[in-house]
Amino acid sequence: MSQSTYTVTGMTCGHCVSSVTEEISELSGVSDVAVDLATGAVTVTSTEPLPENAVRGAVEEAGYQLVNA
């Protein structure tokens, strides 16, 4: 099991949280996505470590930006 926390900018409301959660959840091996709207922290739990590019792609697909670690 792997867990990583990313920072996403641009989310302003619960709809934004839902969009990001939905896109990241579609990535292979993801079992949980937890978003803190106030801070932009997105914690992703997956069976194996995820390539950051995959997470970035999902976030951008939802219409938001992943901050470089």
Next chain:
Amino acid sequence: MSQSTYTVTGMTCGHCVSSVTEEISELSGVSDVAVDLATGAVTVTSTEPLPENAVRGAVEEAGYQLVNA
């Protein structure tokens, strides 16, 4: 044809605009809903003047607030 502009607070993004537009569009006689996210102005076009309570109910159903005129 009747057109009225209301002010709605709490909308922060395009998803919020969509939710408000969708709920107000379901009111009987409404033919157009135009939302300005920056100002919260919502202009509703309808075949007959709408009771403000109907518009208020739709806005609240979407999860936002109508400012008293």
